[in-house]
Amino acid sequence: MIDTIAELGYEQASLAQVGQRAKISKGVITYHFASKEVLMQAVVDEVFGQFAAFVTARVPDDQPWDMLRAFLQANADFLKTHRKQLLALFAISRNAHDLTLQGYSPELDIERIAALLTEGQRQGTFRDFDARIMATSILALRDSLIAQSAKQADLDIDHYIHEIISLIDHAIRQSS
16 A cells, blocks of 8 residues: 555555555455545554654754754655655645644644754854744755655665755854
């Protein structure tokens, strides 16, 4: 089911397509999932749970820059090891606006990153900037990695995230 969504995208991943690729009847799928939306919600819940646990376990309770860098690296590492799952989650979240990510909202991510940036500014590590705008930009860069990976299966994820982290470092750090 995840493979079907990752390969075909949300729009084309019908219950019939999922059943056909899983070599089971559509009836078996509809027995467990009343609709495409229920199936997609199950995928979202499973993958987002894995993703959140993976990233959270890798972000230390440390200095703001170390936490931000670890957050971005953990996102890339999850993509490297769970590419199809993350691409499926990305496809669903971009298209099924009525689904919920348990315990997640884009606004919450922005607030958390903005708070981290504000703390870095308070400590004198980060220069002065609008933390909310910078947080939104950082998350857009993170999302660009996932989007590019969807377009380019052989993307060098390590190089891509290294460049993103370097770009962010130059954008937010206090000049020496």
